[in-house]
Amino acid sequence: MYISNYCAILLLIVALCFGVSQKSPNGCGYDVNSEPRNDIQHACVQYILDSVIQALLKNPERRFIYVEMAFFWRWWNEQSDDVRETVKELVNDGRLEFISGGWCMNDEGITHYNSIIDQHSLGAEFLRDQFGECARPKIGWQIDPFGHSREVASLFAQMGFDGLFFGRVDYQDYQYRTMTKTMEMVWKGSANLNRESWLFTGVLPRVYEPPDSFCFDQFCNDQPVMDDSSLHDYNVPERVQAFINAAHDQARGYATNHIIMTMGSDFQYEYANVWFKNLDKLIKYVNAQQVNGSDVNVFYSTPSCYLYALNKAGLTWPSKTDDFFPIAQNPHGFWTGYFTSRAALKRYERYSNNILQATRQLNALSEINLRSSEAMGVAQHHDAVSGTEKQHVADDYAQRLSQGIDIATDVINSSYAKLLPKESGLAPPLVQFLCHYSNISECLPIEGQIRFTLTLWNPTIHPVTYYARVPAIMQYSIRDPTGSIVPSEFLPIPNITKNIPGRTSSANYQHIFKTSLPALGFNTYYFEMIHDEKIEKKKVMMTQNETCTLENEHLRIEFDDQGNLHQITNLEKGIATSFTTQGFYWYTGFPGNNSRSEFQASGAYFFRPLMPDPQPVSTMRSITCTKTETVQSALIIFNNWASQEVNLFQGSVAVEFEWTIGPIPIDDYIGKEIVVRYDTDIQSKSTYYTDANGREVLERKVDYRPTWNYTVNENISGNYYPISSRIWIKDEQRQLTVLTDRSEGGGSIHDGSIEIMVHRRLLYDDNEGVGEPLNETAFGTGLVVRGKHFLILEPPENSALIHRVGAQQLFMNPIATYALPQNSYADYESLYRQTWSALSDSMPLNVHLLTFDQLGPKQFLIRIEHYFELNEDEIYSQSVQIDLQDLFKSLGTITDLIELTLGANLPLSQLHRLDWMTNNNESSHVETTQQTHLKDTMVMLNPMQIKTFQVTL
Template sequence: MSIAVHTVIACFTIISICCGAPLKPSNTCGYDVCNLGKPDKLNVHIVPHTHDDVGWLKTVDQYYYGARNDIQHAAVQYILDSVIPSLVENSDRRFIYVEIAFFWRWWLQQTEEMRNTVRQLVNEGRLEFISGGWSMNDEGVTHYNSIIDQHSLGAEFLRDQFGQCGRPKLGWQIDPFGHSKQVASLFAHMGFDGLFFGRVDVQDYTERFKAKTMEMIWKGSANLGEDSWLFSGILPRVYEAPPSFCFDVHCQNEPIKDDPQLHDYNVPERVQAFIDAAHSQATGYATNHIINTMGSDFQYENADEWYKNLDKLIKYVNAQQGNGSDVNIFYSTPSCYLYALNKANRTWTTKSDDFFPISFNHHGLWNGYFTSRPALKRYERYSNNILQVTKQLNALSNVTLRHAFFPLSEAMGIAQHHDAVSGTEKQHVADDYAQRLAQGIDSATYVINEAYRKLLPKYNHSLTIPAQFLCQFSNISECLPIERQASFTLTLWNPTIHPVQHIVRVPVTQKYLIRSPTGSTVAADFMSISDQVKKIPGRTSSAQYELVFQAPLPALGFSTYYFESKSSLADNKRTEKSKLDQAHNEACVLQNQYLRVEFDQQGNLKNITNQERNFTVQFSSQGFYWYTSFPGNNSRPEFQASGAYAFRPLTPNPLPVSSSRNITCTYMDQVQTALIVYNQWCSQEVRLYDQANTVEIEWIVGPIPIEDGLGKEIIIRYDTDIRSNQYFYTDANGREVLERKRDYRPSWNYTVYESVGGNYYPVASRIWIKDNQTQMTVLTDRSEGGSSMHDGSIELMVHRRTLHDDSQGVGEPMNETAYGTGLVVRGRHVLILETPQLSASHHRPTAQQLFMSPLYTYALPGISYTDYSNNYRQTWSSLNESLPYNVHLLTFDQLAANVFLIRVEHYFELNEDATYSKSAQIDLDSLFNTLGKIKDLVELTLAGNMPLSEMKRLVWQTNDHQSSNLKLTKSNTLKSTIVSLNPMEIKTFQITIE
C-alpha cells in the first residue's frame, strides 16, 4: 500500500479506537424539543445550512482545505470552524450538517475539548446531522448496494461518536438531478421519517405549487407496502435563501442595518420584504408552516455574518406581530419542520412513480448524466465488486482487517456523490475520483492476500503464500504480469450464495495447459484478440490471444485454475481448439442448444430464435447511431446546449455511424462470435457461449470524431417486431422496475418540448420491452441512459462527446480524452429473449451475476502443479448447503472479532415469477458453518445503526384514508436463525458467533 493509504487507515483507526464513547445525551435532542410555532400564525422555519459538494469543480481535498480558490472559493474546514463558536454563542441558533466525508475529516483534527463541545451541541439538538451519508448520493445512476453502503458508513461514524442524538431522522437530497422511488424506499427502511429535495421538473413544480401539493406521501415500493412509504417535500428554491436574504460573504445582499440614526437604516423595508416573501411562498404549501433554507454551496465560512443578520431578522419580523403581522419566524431544522407538518392533523396526497427525467427549462433535461463519463461509471461498479468480495474474504477468513480496506469504503462513499459517478464534475476532479478508487483497491488487495493466506493452505498455515494480484486492465485484454510466464494461477472468488457457471477470458501470449481444481484438463478456446481491442490507446500488452473456458464456481467460495505453458502444438490439441472456422462478410448463424442468432452478409442482425420456447424475434436494425449534440449558447431555453448534465439532440432522428460494415463470424467450441466493424472508432462483438441462454454484445466506441465541429451522443439501438405499444420498462438503482410510456408522466400533465430527451430514463442495470408473447431485456454493465423511441425498439446511450458546456455549473463540455485522443470505452450488453412469464427468472439472476461477478486474482507460485495441488486448496465453499435461488447475500462484513453485519435480500418482485416471487427462508447459520455457531442475533434497520425494534417512525394519513402506521411486531432478537423474506425485502442483522 502507498503511504497515503497507510495514513488514511491510521486516521480511521484513531477514530475507531481512541475517541471514546459519546457524552451521555441529555433529553434535549429529538422531536420533543422542536419549536412548533404558533397555531394562528404563518410559521417560518429558518434552517441554516451549507451544501458542501464532495468534489465538483474542485477535488475533495481542495474543497476541504480551501485550495484552488481561483476555481471556486470554498473551504469546508473553515465553515465548521466558524459555525461551532456561533452556535455556542447563542443557544437559539441551529445548524444542520450533511456530508460526513467532510465532517469526519474535520473531526479527526479536533481536540477532545472541541469534540465534547460538538457532542453537547448535538445532544441539545442545536447541531443536527441530516441524511448522514458519506456524501449526498446521486439517485439516477447509483446502485442500491452502494447507496446502502455509503449511508451505513456515515451512520456508523455518527452512532459511534454521538450516540442516539447523532442519528439522522430524514433524508436531505437537495441537489441531485432527479429522484428515485427506490431511494425513497431505502430511506424509509433506514428509519427516516421523511425526505426533502430541491430539484423537480419545471412543469411538475408549477402544477404542484398551484395545487398546494408540494409535500406528499411517496409510496416507495409496490412490493413492500407501508414499510416503504416516506413523507417527501419539495423545497421552494432548490436550497437557496429567499431573494435578497442571503447573508453570506459570497452574497451581495444588503445586511440588516438596524441603527435608526443611520441614513440607510433599512429594518422596515427588510422586514416587509421578508413578510411578503413568506406569504408568497405559503401560497404553494398546504399548512401554516413553511421552510426557509438559509444557505447554499459552501456557505457559512464566516458564520457570524449569517447569524448576526438572522438574529436581527427574527427579532424584527416577530416584533411586527404586535402590529397585526401573522408571520412567526424562528430557528429550526428540517426534522422540526417535518414534525410540525406531522402535527398539522391533515391528510396528504400520494405519489407512486418517480421524478425522472426532470427539466430545468423547457429544452434542458438533466439526463445526459445518465451516460456521462462511462468509463468512470464502469470503474465505480468494478470497485464495488472488489469491495464486497473484500468484505466477504475478511469475514470468512476472520483476519479482522476491516480498518485496512476503509480507504476503499471511503472512496466508494465519495464516488456516490451526485457530482461524482454522475459524471458532472470537472475533468481533474473525475481523475481524482478514479485515483481514490485505485488507491482504495490497493488497500483491499492487501486484505485479499491476508485472507487467502488463511484460506489457501491445506495443512501448513505458515506456508509462504504466493502473492495474489489483480489485473485491472483486463477490460482491454491486458494482464502484463502473466505475460510469457511459464506458469501462473487464477483464483476466482464467487461472491454470490449460489454456484455459477462463469465464462473466463484470460489474455495470453502463448498456449497453456489449464488444470481445473480437481486436476483435470480444462477445454479452452485459443482465440485471437481483435484488432479493435489491440489498438485501444494505452494498451501496452503483447498478448495476441485469449483463453476462453467455462468455470463452475462454488457458492461463496473460490476455485483455482493452474496454467502451464506448452511449447508444442501437439500437446495443446487435447485442450484447445486449434482449427479456426471463420466467415468474412458472409451471412452467418451463431447457434447453441438454446438460441439461434442470424446475420446477413452486410453484418445486420436479422433474427434471434429462442429454440427452447419456439419463437423468433425479427430485427429490422441493430447497431450504432449518433445524435448530434445541440450547440447552443444557453442564452435562452431554446438555445440550450447539450453537455455534461443535459442531453439535447439537434434533431430527433439519430444517424447511423456508418453506411457500411464488415462482419467476421468465428466458430469455436466454447464460444461463437460475430465481430462487426462499423468504422475506425466503432465496433461490436456478438458472442454466444456454449450452453448459454443469453447473447453477449461487447462494444468498443471511441475516439468519437469531432473534426467536423459536431458533438455526438452514441447509442446502440435494438429494433424488433415486438409490439410494445409505447411502453417500456427501466430499473430503479438496479432493483425494482418501473413502467414507462413515451411522452407521458403518470402524475402530472406533460407537455412535450423535447421529443427525445423527454423520454430518456436512467438504466442502472436493465431495460426491456414486451408484448403478450415475447420480452426482450437488455442488461448493462454500468449505468446508461435509455429509452424506447419507437415501438419494438430499445436504445441505450453508451458514450458521448460534446463541444459545448450546458451552463449548469461545471464550465466544461463533456469532452473526455486519454492518451492524446478522444476516450475509448469498452462495455457489455447482455440480451435476453424470453416469454414475459419466464423473463424474471433469467434477467434477475443474470443481472446479479453481472453486478457481483467473480473476482479474478492471479499469482505466480513458481512451483509445479503437483507441488501446488499438494499444498494448497484449489476449491472451497463457505456453505455446506444450497440456499434459495431468489435470495441474495447483499452484505457480509465483519465488525469486530466474532461480530458480523449481514444483509440478505429477496431479489424478485411480487407476481414477477410463478415460483421465485414466493416468500423464501434462509438459515443464517448456514453462512457461518466455517466460523462457528450463532449465539446472538439482532435485526437492525437498513443502515445498520439501530435495532429494528427501536425504530418508531412518524405516522401519516393519506387523502385516500390510508395510514402509514405499521402493524408489524418487531422483536429485538430472534429466537431462530431462520429468516423469512418476502419479495424485494432486505433484512439486516448484527450477529455474534461463539
C-alpha cells in the same frame, strides 16, 4: 481535491397565524426546534465548520444542520478533545443536527442500491460511535441531485427515516404542485413492501436557495439588515416587509401554515457570523410586526422540527407511487445527459464495488478484520459517479477508487493466505494480484510466465457458470481443481482491441474456457506453458463478410453478409424477434450559449440533441464470424471508432454484445452522443420498463407523466430514463431485455425499439456548474470506452428468472486474481486448496447475500434480500425461508442475533417512525417487533425485502 460544490444551509421555519411557538433547546430529536443546513462540498469545508461552531455558541437559539460525513469526518479527526466535547453538547442540545448522515449526498439516478446502502451505513456508523442516539439521522436531505428515485425513498424508509426533502423536480411538475398545494406527500416507495417503504416527502420551494434578496453571505450582494435608525442606510421596514411578502408568496404552494426556508447556498458559511447576525435581526424585527397584525412568526429550526410540525397538523396528504424522473429545468433542459456522462468512470465505480463486496466476504470468512470503504462512499456523490464534475475532479475520484482497490488487494492476500493452504504454516503465501485491464485483454504480469494460477472468487451464494478469458502470448494447458485438463479455446485477439490507445500488452491471443464456481467460494486454475509439439489444434471456423448464424442449444442469432442483425430465436420457447436495425448512431449535441432555454446546450448534465433523428455512425460495416465449441462470435466493425463483438457461449441463455466506442471524432467541430439501438418487431405500444437503482422496475410511457399533464418540448431527452441494470420492451408473446454492465441512459423512443446511450463527447458546457465541456481524452486522443450488454429473449411470464439472476450475477461478477507459483502442479496440488465454499447447503435462488462484513472479533453484519418482485415469477416470487446458521457453518455457531434497520445503526425493535394519513385514509403505521435479541436463526423473506442482522458467533 475531489471537491465539487458545497452548499451550506441554515433553515428558518415560518409559522403563519402562529401555528408553532418557539422553544428553547432542552434536548435532541423532536423535542426541540433546531436550525440547519446541508453540506455538499467545498475546498474550505473545514472553515465552514470552524465558523459555524463558534457562531452557534454565541446564541442558543441558532441552529445548523450537516449532511455529508466524508467531510465532517476529516474535520473531526483534526479537532481537540475540547472542541469535540463542545460539538457533542451542541448535538445533544439539538442545535447541531445531522441530516441524512451518509458519507455523501448520493445521486439517485445512476447509483446502485448496494452502494447507496453502504455509504449511508458508513456515515451512520460514524455518527453512532461518536455521538450516540442524538445524532441518528431521521430525515433524508437530497437537495441537489438531479431527479429522485422511488427506490431511494424506499431505502430511506427502511433506514428508519421519517421524511425526505429535496429541491429539484421538473419545472412543469413544480408548477402543478404549487397550484394544487401538493408540494408535500406520502411517497409509496415500493410496489412490494407496502407501508414499511412509505416516506413523507416534501419539495423545497427554491431548491436550496434563500428567498430573493435574502442572501447574507460574503459571496452575496443583497442588502444586509441595517437597524441603526440614526444612519442613512437604515432599512428595517423595507427588509421586514420584503420578507413577510416572501413568506406569504411561498405559503401559497403549501398545505399548512408552516413553511420552511433554506438560508444558504454553495460555498457559504465560511464566515457564519455574517449569516447569523443578519438572521438574528430579521427574526427580531419580523416577529415584532405581530403587534401590528402580521401573521408571520419566524424562528431558527431544522428539517426534523418542521416535519414534526407537519405531522402534528392533523392533515391527510396526497400520495405518490411513481418517481421523479426525468426532470427538466426548462423546456429544453432535461437532466438526462448525466445518466451516461463519463461512461468509463461509471464502469470503474461498479467494478470497484464488485471488488469491495468480495473483499468484505473474504475478510469475514478468514476473520482478518480489516475494513475500508470510504472511497466507494465518496464516489456515490451526485457530482461523482454522475459524471458531472470537472475532469481533474473525475481523475481524483478514479484515483481514490484505485487506492481503495489497492487496500482491497491487501485484504484479499491476507484472506487467501489463510484459505488457500491445506495446512497452516506449511505452504508459503502466494501473492495474488488483480489484472485491471482484462477488458482490453491485457495482464502484463503473466505475460511470458512458464506457469501461473487464476483464482476465481464467486461472491454470490449460488453456484455460477462463468466464461474466463485470459490474454496470452503463448498457449497453456489449464488444470481445473480436480487436476483435469480444461477444454479451452485459444483465439486471436481482434485488432480492434489490440489497437485501443494505451494498451501495451504483447498478448495476441486469449484463452477462453468454461468454469463452474461454487457458491461463496473459489476455484483455482493452474496454467502451464506447453510446447508446440504438444499443442492440440482445435477446430475453428472463421468467415468474413458472409452470412453468419450463431447457435447453441438455447438461441440462434442470424446476421446477413453486411453484418446486419436480422433475427434472434429462442429455440426452447419457440419465439423469435426480427430486427429492422441494430447498431450505433449519434446525436449532435446542441451547441447553445445557454442564454435562454431555446439556446440550452447539451453538456455533462443535460442531453439535448440538435436534431430528433440520430445519424448512423457508418453506412457500411464488416463482419467476421468465428465458431468454436465454447463460443461463437460475430465481430462487426462499423468504422475505426465503433465496433461490437456479439458472443454466444455454450449453454448461455443470453447474447453478449461487447461494444467499443472511441475515440469519438470531433475534427468536424461537432459534439456527438453515441447510442446503440435494438429495433425490433415487438409491438410495445409506447411502453417500456426500466429498473430503479438495480432493484424494482417501473413502467414508462412515451411522452407521458403519471402525475401531471405533460407538455412535450424535447421528444428524445424527455423520454430518457436512468438504466442502472436493465431495460425491456414486450408484447403478448415476447420480451426483449437488455442488461447493462453500468448505469446508462436510454428509453424506447419508437415502438419496438430500445435505445441506450453508451458514450458522449461534447464541445459545449451546459452552464450547470462543471464549467468545461464533457470532452474526455486519454493517451493524446479521445477516450475509448468499452462495455457489455446482454440481450435476453423470453416469453414475458418466463423472463424474470433470467433477467433477475443475470443482473445479480453481472453485478456480483467473479473476482479474478492471479499468482505466480514456483511449484510444479504436483507440489502446488499437495500444498494448496484449489476449491472451497463457505456453504455446505445450497441457498434458495431468489435470495441474495447483499452484505457480509466483519464488525469485530466473532461479530458480523449481514444483509440478505429477496430480489424478486411480487407476481414476477410463479415460483420465485413466493416468500422464502432461510437459516442464517447455514451462512456461518464454516465459522461457528450463532449465539446472538439482532435485527437492525437497513442502515445498521438501530435495532429494528427500537424503531418508531412518525405515522401519516393519506387522502384515501390509509395509515402509514407499521407494527414493529419488540424483541431485540433473536434466538431462532430461521428468517422469512417476502418479495423485495431486505433484512439486516448483527450476528455474534
